[in-house]
Amino acid sequence: MKIEELYQKYLDCGCRISTDTRTLNGGEIFFALKGENFDGNAYAAKALECGASWVVTDSDLCPDVPGRIRVEDSFATLCELATWHREHVSPSRRLPVIGLTGTNGKTTTKELIREVLSTRYRVCATKGNLNNDIGVPLSLLSISPDTEIAVIEMGASHPDDISRLVSVSRPDCGLITNVGRAHLLGFGSFEGVKAAKGALYDYLAQVPGGFVFLNADDPCLCAMASERQLGDIRPYGLKTQGAEIIPLSPEEPFLRMKLSGRVISTRLAGSYNATNVLAAIAVGKAFGVSEEDVIRAIEAYVPSNNRSQMLHTARNTVIVDAYNANPSSMAAALENFASAVAPEKFALLGDMRELGEASLEEHIKVIEAVPSEVRIYLVGEEFSKAASVCGSRPDALLFPNSEALACYLRENPIENALVLLKGSRGTHMENILPEL
DSSP states (O other): OOOHHHHHHHHTTTSOSSSGGGOOOOSSSEEOOOOOOOOGGGGGHHHHTTOEEEEEETTSSOOOOEEEEOOOOOHHHHHHHHHOOOOSSSSTTHHHHHHEEOOSSSHHHHHHHHHHHHTTSOOOOOOOTOOOHHHHHHHHHHHTTOOOOOEOOOSSSSSTTTHHHHHHOSSSSEEEOOOOOSSSHSSSHHHHHHHHHHHHHHHHSSSSOEEEETTTTTTTHHHHHHHOOOOSSEESSTTTTEEEEOOOOOSOOOOOETTTOOOOOOSOGGGHHHHHHHHHHHHHHTTTHHHHHHHHHHHHHOOOOOEEEEEEEESSSEEEEEOOOOOOHHHHHHHHHHHHHHEEEEEEEOOOOOGGGGHHHHHHHHHHHSSSTTTEESSHHHHHHHHHHHHHHHEEEEEESSHHHHHHHHSOOOOSSSSEEEGGOOOOOGGGGOOO
């Protein structure tokens, strides 16, 4: 079936796609995708029974019945359909697509950009963490005909991830928040991280009229941009935009900045979010959003989903940054935590995943970076190994998992303290929140 024919069926189905029979409401096109532990082709017949109008399958597991569309590769077809939609959803003009990636802060930056642009435009942005090889096509297919700007977040854990995702999303402009030592098991090295993320710069350098928002506070990104001899660069950063971070205080624990003679008060925990805010300001300016609307949108944004949140519980103040963790985000969180003013501080840290051979070294660095006056509780096998080797914090308490720490805190509660809660997604550090 030609992509034009499939696209017409997609339009006839109300632009509704499903890759999971549990989410079917009836009338969608179901794509039978394969993963490490599942084969969607096995559920194609069930999808039809549940009301799907069509099923796209690349296997004979689903019998040749009405509604079945047999293709060579269901995933490749999903990507092709998403790209076709990206190019044809707005027939009267080309839809501007902003692409962004980075080691840390990309979701917060995406949300800030969405809030800023939404003051003037109808914006479609990546929902939640749909930023992988399946999530990006689904995000593109969620763009409606009345959308005026799309913001597409792209995540990566392997060398060719971003190059594949930009070929599907075809951004007109974009930014890399930063590059750090994350997913080293997949990338192989920090140089591999830079090469993978830099695929966004590589793509935009070839796009007529394409441009890059450059984090001028990041020497690594500046070098990457210089190496590629990028043409149209829109720099942002503390020095570039003349911004100044206001020191934290017990009365004002959130990030505040001075910019253009006024104070911007955010609801973000952590000065490391400053460049994320400045990126949103730069994007807003480039797309003609007034300064008043930009600042109002940033000040109104409240983070969620365990990212840069500050919660005031009945007993403590908790900085919740537990959605994910890697060496660079841990370093930034601990630096910010060290500058915070509080009578007593606790760092509850979970393992950083997917670091490969660098794991032991990086976990030791984290332990050594925790200020001596901060009480430290460590969760996971990697931190246990590191603690036994480095010996710099014999007072650290070790726990095999977050459930064990939660049990300990029920018997030994923390009270009247500032608590940092951070770890990789797989450590489920959010499980500890009810005990704080």
